[in-house]
Amino acid sequence: MPELGLNIDHVATLRQARRTYEPDPVWAAVEGQLAGARVITLHLREDRRHVQDHDLERVAAVCQVRLNLEMAATEEMVGIACHAKPTMATLVPEGRLEITTEGGLDIVAQQRELAEAVGRLREAGVRPSAFVDPDIGQIQAAGAAGFEMCELHTGPYARAWHESGGLLDAPPVGLELERLRAAGDAVVGAGMRLNAGHALNYLNIGPVLAIPDLFELHIGHAIISRAVFVGIRQAVAEMVRLIEGR
Numbered sequence: 001m002p003e004l005g006l007n008i009d010h011v012a013t014l015r016q017a018r019r020t021y022e023p024d025p026v027w028a029a030v031e032g033q034l035a036g037a038r039v040i041t042l043h044l045r046e047d048r049r050h051v052q053d054h055d056l057e058r059v060a061a062v063c064q065v066r067l068n069l070e071m072a073a074t075e076e077m078v079g080i081a082c083h084a085k086p087t088m089a090t091l092v093p094e095g096r097l098e099i100t101t102e103g104g105l106d107i108v109a110q111q112r113e114l115a116e117a118v119g120r121l122r123e124a125g126v127r128p129s130a131f132v133d134p135d136i137g138q139i140q141a142a143g144a145a146g147f148e149m150c151e152l153h154t155g156p157y158a159r160a161w162h163e164s165g166g167l168l169d170a171p172p173v174g175l176e177l178e179r180l181r182a183a184g185d186a187v188v189g190a191g192m193r194l195n196a197g198h199a200l201n202y203l204n205i206g207p208v209l210a211i212p213d214l215f216e217l218h219i220g221h222a223i224i225s226r227a228v229f230v231g232i233r234q235a236v237a238e239m240v241r242l243i244e245g246r
């Protein structure tokens with residue numbers, strides 16, 4: 001059964017709207033753990049638009065589950081990760097104009113640079129994960145670069161679901177699911193651990209749970225959106241229940 005990784009970036013986004021001290025992502029990390037999240041994720045972006053450097057330190061101090069630092073594969077970020085030593089670091093492409101991470105990492109195009117970053121992370125005891133599109137070539141390149149895990153980008157699946165009016169059995173949705181399944185097989189076949197995430201929500205997560213060998217599901221936006229109305233602890237608990245099929 002996969003485990004839930006809770007992304008708490010949006011709590012920091014709300015705080016940064018006022019450049020103030022509340023809501024505190026540390027509180028979200030605590031609430032998330034109390035509700036059953038097994039991973040806490042935060043993305044320290046190069047432009048520091050939401051999570052700040054001190055958040056990483058403070059969240060790490062209260063995190064009793066796995067801590068996942070999402071980051072670009074830059075010199076600065078690799079240095080920060082090696083110093084902070086989260087459980088894992090998920091390398092993502094970062095663009096200043098994007099609203100959120102838009103696509104998977106192009107590992108094929110930068111295999112040598114990524115292999116170097118991966119080597120430094122591993123040496124520091126940080127497990128490297130690659131955020132990738134469900135593309136067999138990219139997955140093979142991830143394995144060759146030394147990544148221990150791949151997180152499959154579920155955004156195209158979620159978009160197909162939305163554009164099909166929320167019909168899980170619509171052909172475009174089935175096609176994207178098939179791509180995810182094949183990519184999942186490739187990840188596991190290459191000896192890496194399989195994670196997935198992006199744009200998953202309470203309504204579209206069902207078929208994703210049927211992908212074999214999934215280890216973690218990384219979800220932020222849908223849970224924090226629901227938390228506005230029901231509170232973080234309940235929103236996380238509801239997602240954990242869905243994942244665990246209760």
Ligand code: PXP
Pocket residue numbers: 007009043070090092100101131151197198199200218219220221222
């Ligand atoms: N995985 C990665 C690599 C991401 O960049 C994000 C968004 O920060 C997520 C998962 C979570 O996506 P969402 O917020 O749409 O659930």
